[in-house]
Amino acid sequence: MDILVENFFNLAIMQSALPTVLTGFGMTLLLVAVVVPVGFAGGLLVALVSGARSRLLRWPMIAYVDFFRAFPPLVLLIFIHAGLPFAGIDLPAFAAVTLAFFLNTSCYYGEILRAGIESIGKGQMEAARSTGLTKLLAMTNVILPQAVRNVLPDLISNTLEVVKLTSIASVVALPELLYSAEMARSISYNASPIILAAGLYLLLLWPVVRLLSRLEHRLAA
Amino acid sequence: MTNPYLLDVRGLHKSFGHTEVLAGIDFQVAERELVFVIGPSGSGKSTLLRCCNLLEEPTSGTVTVDGVDLTAPGVDINKMRQRIGMVFQSFNLYPHMTASGNVTLALRKVLKQGRAEAAETALAALERVGMADKAEAFPNELSGGQQQRVAIARALALEPKIMLFDEPTSALDPELVGSVLKVMQDMRESGMTMVVVSHEMQFARAAADRVTFIDGGLIVEEGPPEQMFSNPTFPRTREFLARVAHA
Ligand SMILES: Nc1ncnc2c1ncn2[C@@H]1O[C@H](COP(=O)(O)OP(=O)(O)OP(=O)(O)O)[C@@H](O)[C@H]1O
Ligand SMILES: [Mg+2]
Numbered sequence: 001m002d003i004l005v006e007n008f009f010n011l012a013i014m015q016s017a018l019p020t021v022l023t024g025f026g027m028t029l030l031l032v033a034v035v036v037p038v039g040f041a042g043g044l045l046v047a048l049v050s051g052a053r054s055r056l057l058r059w060p061m062i063a064y065v066d067f068f069r070a071f072p073p074l075v076l077l078i079f080i081h082a083g084l085p086f087a088g089i090d091l092p093a094f095a096a097v098t099l100a101f102f103l104n105t106s107c108y109y110g111e112i113l114r115a116g117i118e119s120i121g122k123g124q125m126e127a128a129r130s131t132g133l134t135k136l137l138a139m140t141n142v143i144l145p146q147a148v149r150n151v152l153p154d155l156i157s158n159t160l161e162v163v164k165l166t167s168i169a170s171v172v173a174l175p176e177l178l179y180s181a182e183m184a185r186s187i188s189y190n191a192s193p194i195i196l197a198a199g200l201y202l203l204l205l206w207p208v209v210r211l212l213s214r215l216e217h218r219l220a221a
Numbered sequence: 222m223t224n225p226y227l228l229d230v231r232g233l234h235k236s237f238g239h240t241e242v243l244a245g246i247d248f249q250v251a252e253r254e255l256v257f258v259i260g261p262s263g264s265g266k267s268t269l270l271r272c273c274n275l276l277e278e279p280t281s282g283t284v285t286v287d288g289v290d291l292t293a294p295g296v297d298i299n300k301m302r303q304r305i306g307m308v309f310q311s312f313n314l315y316p317h318m319t320a321s322g323n324v325t326l327a328l329r330k331v332l333k334q335g336r337a338e339a340a341e342t343a344l345a346a347l348e349r350v351g352m353a354d355k356a357e358a359f360p361n362e363l364s365g366g367q368q369q370r371v372a373i374a375r376a377l378a379l380e381p382k383i384m385l386f387d388e389p390t391s392a393l394d395p396e397l398v399g400s401v402l403k404v405m406q407d408m409r410e411s412g413m414t415m416v417v418v419s420h421e422m423q424f425a426r427a428a429a430d431r432v433t434f435i436d437g438g439l440i441v442e443e444g445p446p447e448q449m450f451s452n453p454t455f456p457r458t459r460e461f462l463a464r465v466a467h468a
Contacts, residue, residue: 123309123311124313124315126309126313127307127309127313127315128315128326128327129302130276130306131327131376131379132299132303132379142326146315
């Protein structure tokens, strides 16, 4: 029991690791604040283009989505960070992570939003167009608000996955939460910083999980 | 060159794939006229109406509204659609907006009215259809008849030159039909030009200037309601009217 507390819940070590881990937490928050909106915006674009009438637009988008959904995000990130420099493209860690997340998450957000858009009857678009709204205005004012509402649980659920996935940024030495905790662990030869990091992830994500389950309940009712 | 007709459809063909749905329609509506369009299911009534504001792209032929050929290249169709109101069988109100929000959307985004001005215009339009007191209600809080009247207000607010109705009362419970027909009657009396696809033959008798019978993508015959209903020229028209009368 003592050994367990000593190695995993060592308060003294947690305290000394706290500044490092909190800095990492800050970086994780920053990362989330960048990759979630960027991924969502990319997803919107994916959804709109894959619903386009022109095959010239639609088919490349289908290929793009298929490709990056099949590409493991960790492999993608390592490729961008460690592989692209061989092609003369040397991105800083943060930019590499942002690009990898954009390519990966835009596909998932895109598929969810597309399903949402398809759930709206075509009468809505026709009514909007019949009053002189352009296709884009009808999309943004009439279709998307309803579409997003219809797939809100899936969007939140995906966002949850994205937040958790930000920990892969540690492999390119971006000092986010996992990387910082791992650093503190290797200095202290003690697992407590990892537990601390896990606690912070939980603190961040638990409210989102609660919200999601309430939404799912409400929709099921 | 002025066109005496507000709506002038010439040689209109429309095919979906290999099926020809409209097979050469010539159809004219003068200002302040109320024209009723009747015909069996699948005869192309909705398609004709939807070609009149280019919700469907004609395969060939021209559709001229207020002197502008909608099928000509370079026509600003969004601008033209402000002059062509449309009312759908299933209302198609935006469920995430209030009645007022439904009406103000195009006023703000298309006519670029400010928030206050748009709200005022919307309220006036809702007033015309007897729905001003429900301006802040959401569609799911309204009966079918009320929803359809809001949908009419949504079109009216843009001050269209012509209104197209596609079976505006078909989705309504019988006791709610009257309220919508009453609004349409009022519009007619205020001089609105209207094309109405509907099975409300009594309303046609009372309000229509002309009844047009369509079958198989062609206009079979048209004439004043008394003549069409009591003494149609073609057997097909007679058969159709007999069937509707017994339904
Ligand atoms: N988008 C479409 N794609 C393929 N076929 C269509 C399409 N829209 C209509 N049609 C076909 O065109 C024909 C005419 O349809 P339309 O809706 O104009 O008939 P209608 O006279 O309005 O019938 P109803 O009284 O049932 O409303 C029908 O056979 C229909 O199946
Ligand atoms: Mg129809």
